[in-house]
Amino acid sequence: MFKSSLFFIALLSVSHSATVLAANKQCELIAGLTGDYYAQRLEGKTQQQLESETPPEFANLDFLRTIDLAINLAFSFPPDKTETEVEERVFASCIKNQQ
16 A cells, blocks of 8 residues: 555656646747747847748647747847846746646
8 A cells, every 4th residue: 555655656746747847848948939039029120020930841830829929928028138038037937827
């Protein structure tokens, strides 16, 4: 009984760790893309330019939604932030909303 309880707890822990890792990877992707689009925004690109430059090979629905989210987030920050600040804020917010 004790061994099976330990196994169950270990299994839950591994499952939770995998879920957290997947959420972190998704948040890292969103934050990284947002930072890249923010930098391009600071260079003078418009939101429409960034949206139209999405390569067709990325046109699967899930990734396209992530790109759209990152572009929208990039244009929601004031231009006085650094790319790193934007990435950190997006990542922290994403992790917070994953919980």
